[in-house]
Amino acid sequence: MKKNQQKENKKPTHDFVFQKKNYTVMFIGLAVIALGFILMSGGGSDDPNVFNPEIFSFRRIRLAPTLILIGFAIEAYAILLNPDKEKKNTK
Template identity: 65%
Template sequence: MKKEINQEQEFLFGKKNYIIMLIGIVFITLGFIFMSGGGSDDPNVFNEEIYNWQRIRLAPTLVIIGLGIEIYAILVDPKK
């Protein structure tokens, strides 16, 4: 005789994990948006805007914070 075992599919992560992952993705996306731009239309003219604090300090910090949030979202226990 064959026993039919009806196993219900479970997600790997819980709702809490996915919410935290979404927050991390928002941080990473904002970091890359802040990094964009600052170029010059004319290649013979140098634009100093490429070295402002937003592109040098803020954007990489947001990306690193976002990656840290993603790692935390993966490691947090969804059952708590």
């Protein structure tokens, strides 16, 4: 009888899916993605009849898309990261 009363008295706990470490890594990934989009912007021409070859620079063609892909990889890592794994192995 005592065991049944203890189960009834327990209040449900609301645990979050992600913890502080996950959100920190997610924020870093979002910052890298934002940096990639910022580096990709610009390079247009004020006059539509004049071609500006700056649009094909290394920064816009190689660096910015690479940063965006790295940011998405960081986001995937942040989602799959399990900070409790370290705590469970020590117990």
